[in-house]
Amino acid sequence: MNLTTRVLGKTYQFLNLKEVMAKANEEKSGDQLAGIAAEDAKERMAAKLILSDLTLADIRDHPLLPPETDEVSRVIEDAVNEKIFTEIRNWSIAELREYILGQQTGNDQIRRISRGLTSEMVAAVTKLMSNLDLVQAASKIEVTTHCNITIGQRGVLSGRAQPNHPTDSIPGMKAALYEALSYGIGDAVIGINPVIDSADSVKNILLATKEVMEKWNIPTQNCVLAHIKTQMKAIRQGAPADMVFQSLAGTEAGNKAFGIDVALLDEANDLVRREGTGTGPNLWYFETGQGSELSAEAHHGIDQVTLEARCYGLARKYKPFIVNTVVGFIGPEYLYDSKQVIRAGLEDHFMGKLQQLPMGVDVCYTNHMKADQNDMDNLAVLLSAAGVNYLIGVAMADDCMLNYQSTSYHDIATLRETMRLRPATEFEIWLNRMGIMENGRLTPMAGDPTMFM
Amino acid sequence: MNSSIQLELFVNRVMEELEKKLSESPREPMIDHSSTETVHASDPDVVTVKVPQPKWKEGLTELIESTPARIGVWRTGTRPLTKEMLKFRCDHAAAIDSIYGEVNANLLDRLGLFAVETRYGNTENYLKRPDMGRIVTEAGVATLRQACKPKPQVQIVVSDGLSANAIDSNLSDVYPSLLDSVDAYGLTAGTPFFVKGGRVAVMDHIGELLEPEVLVLLIGERPGLVSSKSMSAYMCYRPRNGTVESDRTVISNIHPGGTPPVEAGAYIGTLVLKMLERKASGIHLDV
Structure with a gap:
């Protein structure tokens, strides 16, 4: 494995694959915080050049985190189809990029090779792609999933209704949910982040959302984003959960900080299949985001793009209904400004799609980041062009419980109209029946939440 | 959208509504x-x-x-x-x-809280280097060793975190009700103090220094748009180096429009008692 190159009159010698992978990243404050980023633009280019000539076999033969010591690595290794890997093992990363972007390569071809790729290979090719590469490559990949309804079809842009409330008030959540539905948002999931992480609270919210769904015959699915253990307890007490949720990290130690491991996920998977209310087969909702491993000091010196790809490698095991990267939530120490957030959003969406995940993105920022709502408008348009499965819908983009800004009900409605996208088919039929939508556009009735009272 | 069709639908709908309204009640101006x-x-x-x-x-x-x-x-x-x-x-x-504000020094004096700092340096650095907000400065360590009662049952710490505004607005309600609650359960609190430039995991460094049974950190949250005054209470049974996030219990959204500050103080006391009884916190507490 060659780790030496000359760029602009200077020779660069890297120690190992881990260093090449980290330094080949576009600039991110999180990699700088970890002390592993390229020192300057030239060193970054040297790392990219080296990486472009490495083969898929080089990457597989030099694990950044050996399967013997990390269960996420074991999950990723176990999923590799050896026959397909053997066909492509001598491809360089440059060749992998060109194959994915090639005119002859469509959804089926990408789906096939994806079974021979590890998360590290997916991260590697991402580091060699421009933002527009990431948009075009992702737009080739169609991942449809079914919980109670099907989402992810080409031409469909779904929305999560996220009617959070700062004290978990059920009437307050319902009010924000009615507003979401009146704008045609809620086909991905009615998903609520609770303030109080207790089984009773989770059960009450699941019952309340289910009641609204049943009263108005809404073809969607509900979920409460508490810790998985709390949801399991609620389900065992009879709470109606169509899906279960969990945040994932890309290392075993990172997941330990989240209070989970593969055994617990397996147990929850078994439980939701036996006692969940969703039709399936896709019964999970995962969230991820660059920087969470470093935040938990569980990154093992690995860069945040690679660790993010590994989250998706773990997620894939459970065949989720939806996955999203909460791209700008973690803060400026990992993604400093809008440029870094936009890049990360496109990277994460592509890396998830390449691993056959139904990717959504929480296009978002916190108030201590150098970003504003205009930057979110930009990223949302880019992701809509890239074929993102769903975006987050929050009233006027302002989450009054999580204290950050995302995309709004208005934004998703606008993206659908501007980019000629539609809600999920079954949900659109319901919107038509309710008089909220007609021929894919909002009617004059849309935007009146009292229609659900 | 075809605006004339939309307008027509709109007018029809308005007329329908008007008819309904007219039959029910005195007409509102359209x-x-x-x-x-x-x-x-x-x-x-x-x-x-x-x-x-x-x-x-x-x-x-x-x-x-x-x-x-x-x-x-x-x-x-x-x-x-x-x-x-x-x-x-x-x-x-x-x-x-x-984000760029400072906690009112009079408030800290009035509540008897002395101040130490983390290695945060300045606000820009605080934002980029959370690791520095997790470590108390050497001078601060010396102060804590000298001023604080070691191995307390309950250690209360206050920090500005990402919103000094949150401490200014809520501390004078949360803190006395927390002390009352601790007293009412017959528990004893150590020497309270304020940490400037703190991150949540500064709990671990303080835990190593003072070895409390339970540590309560009242800290300003990242400011939101509805409220820039929201405070969180992080609680941990025996926080030490190596404590992970899921070992901590948190009550977030403490502000007048969220969890009311006085109620939050009392509730924190109840959780502290549970942690001491069960010798656990975070996801291991099972509430």
């Missing part, structure tokens, strides 16, 4: 979209009911009052109305300001 937009044009803080012809007008007020979320805001096409959009931008401007 609100047209352009006139509602100009109401309160000079005051971006006043949000009026903007949905021009809601199916149930009183219901709309009830919905809006049930949540601080920005609902019932209406639209032009699929976009928000101008004043609503500008109000959002004003609130964002205010939130950015609160």
Whole structure:
């Protein structure tokens, strides 16, 4: 494995694959915080050049985190189809990029090779792609999933209704949910982040959302984003959960900080299949985001793009209904400004799609980041062009419980109209029946939440 | 969108509604979209009911009052109305300001809290280097060793975190009710103090130094748009180096529009008692 190159009159010698992978990243404050980023633009280019000539076999033969010591690595290794890997093992990363972007390569071809790729290979090719590469490559990949309804079809842009409330008030959540539905948002999931992480609270919210769904015959699915253990307890007490949720990290130690491991996920998977209310087969909702491993000091010196790809490698095991990267939530120490957030959003969406995940993105920022709502408008348009499965819908983009800004009900409605996208088919039929939508556009009735009272 | 069709649908719908209304009650003046937009044009803080012809007008007020979320805001096409959009931008401007504020020194004096600092340096560095906000400076360590009772049953610590505003607004309510609650359960608190530039995991460094059974950290949250005054209480049974996030119990959203500060203080006391009884916190506490 060659780790030496000359760029602009200077020779660069890297120690190992881990260093090449980290330094080949576009600039991110999180990699700088970890002390592993390229020192300057030239060193970054040297790392990219080296990486472009490495083969898929080089990457597989030099694990950044050996399967013997990390269960996420074991999950990723176990999923590799050896026959397909053997066909492509001598491809360089440059060749992998060109194959994915090639005119002859469509959804089926990408789906096939994806079974021979590890998360590290997916991260590697991402580091060699421009933002527009990431948009075009992702737009080739169609991942449809079914919980109670099907989402992810080409031409469909779904929305999560996220009617959070700062004290978990059920009437307050319902009010924000009615507003979401009146704008045609809620086909991905009615998903609520609770303030109080207790089984009773989770059960009450699941019952309340289910009641609204049943009263108005809404073809969607509900979920409460508490810790998985709390949801399991609620389900065992009879709470109606169509899906279960969990945040994932890309290392075993990172997941330990989240209070989970593969055994617990397996147990929850078994439980939701036996006692969940969703039709399936896709019964999970995962969230991820660059920087969470470093935040938990569980990154093992690995860069945040690679660790993010590994989250998706773990997620894939459970065949989720939806996955999203909460791209700008973690803060400026990992993604400093809008440029870094936009890049990360496109990277994460592509890396998830390449691993056959139904990717959504929480296009978002916190108030201590150098970003504003205009930057979110930009990223949302880019992701809509890239074929993102769903975006987050929050009233006027302002989450009054999580204290950050995302995309709004208005934004998703606008993206659908501007980019000629539609809600999920079954949900659109319901919107038509309710008089909220007609021929894919909002009617004059849309935007009146009292229609659900 | 074909605007003439939309207008026609709209007019039909308005007429239907009007007929309904006329048969039920004295007629409200018909609100047209352009006139509602100009109401309160000079005051971006006043949000009026903007949905021009809601199916149930009183219901709309009830919905809006049930949540601080920005609902019932209406639209032009699929976009928000101008004043609503500008109000959002004003609130964002205010939130950015609160990150750079300082906690009122008189408040800390009045509550008997002395101050130490982390290695945060300055606000820009604090934002980029959370690791430095997890370690108390050498001078601070010396102060804590000298001033604080070692191995307390309950150690209370306050920090500005990402919003000094949150401490200024809530501490004088939360802190006394927390002390009352600790007393009422017959527990004993150690020497309380303030940490400037703290991150949540500064609990571990303080835990190593003072070895409390339970540590309660009251810290300013990242400011939101609805409130830049939201505080969190992080609690941990025996925080030490190597403690992971899921070992901590948190009550977030402590502010007058969220979890009321006085109630939060009492509730923290109850959780502390549970942690001491069960010798656990976070996801291991099982509440």
